[in-house]
Amino acid sequence: MSAGILVVAAQRDLRRNMFDALDGAGHPTVHTARGVPHAELLLDGRPPLALVVVAFDGDAVDAQTCCEQLRRIPACAEALMIAVLADGATVKPSQLPDGIADWLYGSQVALELVTRWRRARPPATPVQAGPDQYRFAFEEDASEWLVVDPQTERVLETSSAVGRHSQLEPEQLVGRGVRELLAFEGIAIEHVLQQADRRWYACQRRSSRGADTGQASARRIRHGGCEAIALMFRSDRADIRAEAALSLLSRMFAPANGVDTQKVAARLLVDELGLDYLALWSAQPGEGASGPNLLIQLWRGDDQPWPAPAQQGALRQVLDGKAVLHPADARRLTSGDPLVELLGVSGFAGLPLFDERRAVLGALLVGSRTPFGDMGLVEPVLRCAAARFAHALELRQTREQGRAEGLIDALTGLPNRLLFTDRLDTIIREAHRTRETFAVLFVDLDRFKDINDTLGHAAGDQVLKTVTHRLCSSVRASDTVARYAGDEFVVVLRHIIKNDDVLRVAEKIVQVMEAPLKIAGEEAPLKVTASIGVSFYPDDSLDAETLLKHADEAMYSAKREGRNNFQFYEISPEQAQQHDVLLKTRLRHAEGNGELRVFYQPQVDAASEDIVGMEALVRWEHPELGPISPGVFIPLAEETGLIVSLGAWVLRTACRQAREWEDKYGLGLRLGVNLSAVQLMEPDLLDTVSAALAESGLDPRLLELEVTESISIKAVPNLVENLHGLHRLGCRIAIDDFGTGAASLDYLRKLPADRIKIDQSFVRNIGIDPDDEAIVRATIDMAHRLKRGVVAEGVEIEQHLKFLRANHCDELQGYLFCRPLPHPSFDRLLAERQRLLAEPQANVA
Ligand SMILES: Nc1nc2c(ncn2[C@@H]2O[C@@H]3COP(=O)(O)O[C@H]4[C@@H](O)[C@H](n5cnc6c(=O)[nH]c(N)nc65)O[C@@H]4COP(=O)(O)O[C@H]3[C@H]2O)c(=O)[nH]1
Numbered sequence: 001m002s003a004g005i006l007v008v009a010a011q012r013d014l015r016r017n018m019f020d021a022l023d024g025a026g027h028p029t030v031h032t033a034r035g036v037p038h039a040e041l042l043l044d045g046r047p048p049l050a051l052v053v054v055a056f057d058g059d060a061v062d063a064q065t066c067c068e069q070l071r072r073i074p075a076c077a078e079a080l081m082i083a084v085l086a087d088g089a090t091v092k093p094s095q096l097p098d099g100i101a102d103w104l105y106g107s108q109v110a111l112e113l114v115t116r117w118r119r120a121r122p123p124a125t126p127v128q129a130g131p132d133q134y135r136f137a138f139e140e141d142a143s144e145w146l147v148v149d150p151q152t153e154r155v156l157e158t159s160s161a162v163g164r165h166s167q168l169e170p171e172q173l174v175g176r177g178v179r180e181l182l183a184f185e186g187i188a189i190e191h192v193l194q195q196a197d198r199r200w201y202a203c204q205r206r207s208s209r210g211a212d213t214g215q216a217s218a219r220r221i222r223h224g225g226c227e228a229i230a231l232m233f234r235s236d237r238a239d240i241r242a243e244a245a246l247s248l249l250s251r252m253f254a255p256a257n258g259v260d261t262q263k264v265a266a267r268l269l270v271d272e273l274g275l276d277y278l279a280l281w282s283a284q285p286g287e288g289a290s291g292p293n294l295l296i297q298l299w300r301g302d303d304q305p306w307p308a309p310a311q312q313g314a315l316r317q318v319l320d321g322k323a324v325l326h327p328a329d330a331r332r333l334t335s336g337d338p339l340v341e342l343l344g345v346s347g348f349a350g351l352p353l354f355d356e357r358r359a360v361l362g363a364l365l366v367g368s369r370t371p372f373g374d375m376g377l378v379e380p381v382l383r384c385a386a387a388r389f390a391h392a393l394e395l396r397q398t399r400e401q402g403r404a405e406g407l408i409d410a411l412t413g414l415p416n417r418l419l420f421t422d423r424l425d426t427i428i429r430e431a432h433r434t435r436e437t438f439a440v441l442f443v444d445l446d447r448f449k450d451i452n453d454t455l456g457h458a459a460g461d462q463v464l465k466t467v468t469h470r471l472c473s474s475v476r477a478s479d480t481v482a483r484y485a486g487d488e489f490v491v492v493l494r495h496i497i498k499n500d501d502v503l504r505v506a507e508k509i510v511q512v513m514e515a516p517l518k519i520a521g522e523e524a525p526l527k528v529t530a531s532i533g534v535s536f537y538p539d540d541s542l543d544a545e546t547l548l549k550h551a552d553e554a555m556y557s558a559k560r561e562g563r564n565n566f567q568f569y570e571i572s573p574e575q576a577q578q579h580d581v582l583l584k585t586r587l588r589h590a591e592g593n594g595e596l597r598v599f600y601q602p603q604v605d606a607a608s609e610d611i612v613g614m615e616a617l618v619r620w621e622h623p624e625l626g627p628i629s630p631g632v633f634i635p636l637a638e639e640t641g642l643i644v645s646l647g648a649w650v651l652r653t654a655c656r657q658a659r660e661w662e663d664k665y666g667l668g669l670r671l672g673v674n675l676s677a678v679q680l681m682e683p684d685l686l687d688t689v690s691a692a693l694a695e696s697g698l699d700p701r702l703l704e705l706e707v708t709e710s711i712s713i714k715a716v717p718n719l720v721e722n723l724h725g726l727h728r729l730g731c732r733i734a735i736d737d738f739g740t741g742a743a744s745l746d747y748l749r750k751l752p753a754d755r756i757k758i759d760q761s762f763v764r765n766i767g768i769d770p771d772d773e774a775i776v777r778a779t780i781d782m783a784h785r786l787k788r789g790v791v792a793e794g795v796e797i798e799q800h801l802k803f804l805r806a807n808h809c810d811e812l813q814g815y816l817f818c819r820p821l822p823h824p825s826f827d828r829l830l831a832e833r834q835r836l837l838a839e840p841q842a843n844v845a
Pocket residue numbers: 498601616617618629630631634647650674675676706736737760793794795796813814815816820
């Protein structure tokens with residue numbers, strides 16, 4: 001039986017991360033709430049929770065108030081509480097309210113939350129278990145636990161980690177006074193034991209090896225049927241190392257940014273692990289030499305006449321592929337290796353650097369005058385570091401080879417045109433297989449020739465190097481940057497979900513380029529700008545050559561637009577016509593070939609965020625062209641009249657699936673289906689809709705037909721009659737894309753609509769354009785006056801949500817909640833909701 005967990009965070013992304021971390025750890029019952037009132041609703045009548053993870057994004061007073069309010073919810077009263085400091089939080093860790101068992105930063109959630117929870121939760125077994133089982137539970141944990149009798153202050157039990165650190169057997173620790181082992185700072189030990197409030201207090205752990213500073217916290221437990229106190233000690237050393245290890249690894253693995261990253265990584269390793277010696281060897285001889293090549297050597301000590309590599313036994317062993325690990329006493333264990341002798345180190349390790357095929361590329365040797373601390377931590381860090389050095393070494397060797405073969409640009413170190421074209425072909429093959437969308441950016445420096453002519457080639461080279469650095473730091477590690485020619489660069493942005501993603505990167509590149517650039521020997525800084533052209537795979541072309549050609553054309557149109565900007569490729573009217581003719585022919589067969597699908601996007605109640613409906617959105621997956629956007633093929637279907645049969649197919653499919661969900665979940669979800677103007681002109685529209693309803697058995701009141709606002713009453717003569725007819729069938733009507741057409745209040749009055757959907761172009765500008773905000777506000781207000789419901793489309797970020805909620809919008813739809821999903825995924829979403837609702841029973845069971 002497991003008690004539930006509550007996650008509270010106002011920021012959706014953070015809430016999602018917290019949920020994913022705990023859910024991923026296999027906990028079946030994780031509730032998520034935006035704030036205390038939401039938590040109250042969720043937890044009403046639920047049994048006590050095991051854990052509350054609460055994110056703070058304000059000051060100390062906010063945190064205190066939030067904690068107090070949470071504790072007033074019966075299910076949270078006794079729960080273990082962990083704080084997450086969100087971006088923007090001004091509360092400091094030391095100001096956190098009482099009763100917080102542990103805390104971490106928002107950025108640590110994915111990696112650390114579950115570990116912290118496991119570490120902070122009281123050991124479950126000891127409550128009723130006998131001492132032996134108690135010890136067993138402790139054996140599994142690397143943390144240092146002491147169970148103490150609060151009356152005598154004597155140790156009853158310890159975890160094996162305490163024994164390891166104090167170099168005493170756990171049996172030898174039992175019966176000792178706790179003051180012999182722990183010395184608190186600034187608080188009397190009797191207070192700590194009395195309060196047992198799970199707070200962390202500064203403390204020293206004493207052992208025969210001296211004192212180790214850290215923190216300890218106390219909590220009440222039962223031991224052998226009696227009340228006892230469990231004290232947990234966290235060594236600063238271990239703690240700093242754990243924290244440092246994480247940040248160290250993330251910094252070591254950060255993308256290259258022009259500096260000698262190997263050296264930086266090596267120094268980080270030395271500093272953060274407290275090492276005295278580090279050497280990085282390449283197995284390949286250096287120029288004109290034989291034997292391994294020393295790439296980096298760091299030593300905290302006087303310069304030495306270093307022994308030759310051939311004499312270093314440990315190095316030879318590592319280059320033969322064998323790891324050497326001596327946490328302590330290395331001089332004895334390496335049987336007189338001259339290097340270890342010379343260094344006089346106690347902890348020593350050597351790790352081979354392997355390539356993907358397990359061939360040895362080099363060696364990493366490290367040493368420390370004191371024994372290595374917690375090997376459970378040091379060893380994985382060293383192994384990760386070795387993997388990182390191996391990767392860099394492999395890259396370096398490939399580059400050297402590439403340079404020798406003329407594939408790498410010597411000035412910038414980027415792939416040159418030849419290598420890039422080869423890579424682009426590989427990317428296209430992969431994208432075809434995985435149906436990925438990617439973008440090609442052609443980046444051309446504006447007036448670079450002037451710089452070369454006036455300031456000379458050395459200045460020009462410096463500009464190109466800086467531009468390389470700026471480009472590389474504007475994209476992700478998985479993207480590709482190459483030097484195409486002189487002042488032309490190409491960038492491939494992988495895994496694009498929407499064009500906006502590319503837009504942001506292109507904007508960023510334009511901006512970073514503008515930053516003033518200092519040239520050695522020149523007084524005034526230079527301003528270098530770039531013009532960028534963008535083409536997309538597969539929309540603009542399926543082959544590398546054409547994609548580059550289109551990006552290049554778009555780059556020229558950016559130059560024409562006055563430089564220092566970017567343009568997306570747009571096909572010419574003639575090409576567009578040819579393209580459309582081809583697509584129209586293919587579209588004719590799409591339905592028959594089973595290439596159409598219906599996706600569903602949830603619509604949620606703005607207050608509760610619970611699902612209230614879904615919009616059916618058609619998708620066309622062409623076997624060769626890949627996914628084609630409805631924005632492209634719906635207009636073609638309308639032009640050709642194919643929309644009539646396509647629309648009827650969507651209607652039938654969606655009604656059938658909605659009915660299935662209704663039977664399975666009984667949620668009364670509304671189904672929105674788009675009707676195009678062409679369908680509205682069809683004399684037998686009502687028959688088509690009635691047939692879809694009759695065939696599926698869907699309650700007509702659950703079907704809402706979405707009619708775009710841009711349809712004019714004049715252009716669709718029987719529009720109003722048709723809509724009335726649909727109403728008579730029992731269906732509802734929504735006006736889609738509201739605000740984009742020429743609708744007037746009068747128009748709206750004439751249409752028998754039940755709901756208005758605010759177009760996403762307005763929603764997107766919330767927080768950006770006050771005029772659009774005013775339109776959104778007025779639309780909601782007007783709709784409510786006319787007694788119509790309002791749905792906002794394209795809700796993407798928390799700010800949109802806040803604004804729409806504050807302005808009383810009824811329902812919301814957008815990526816913030818969910819992208820359109822295929823039938824099986826939507827089904828899983830509903831099943832998950834069902835499971836969460838059924839939880840009270842599960843908790844009680
Ligand atoms: N940027 C952004 N976009 C969001 C967000 N949330 C939803 N969307 C997208 O916005 C569109 C909403 O549908 P629509 O306005 O009816 O606009 C639809 C609709 O006019 C038309 N369409 C789609 N399916 C059908 C259909 O079965 N019949 C007809 N006649 N038209 C359809 O194609 C249009 C485009 O459809 P989709 O590409 O599926 O695009 C969908 C949806 O994927 C968000 O947070 N951010």
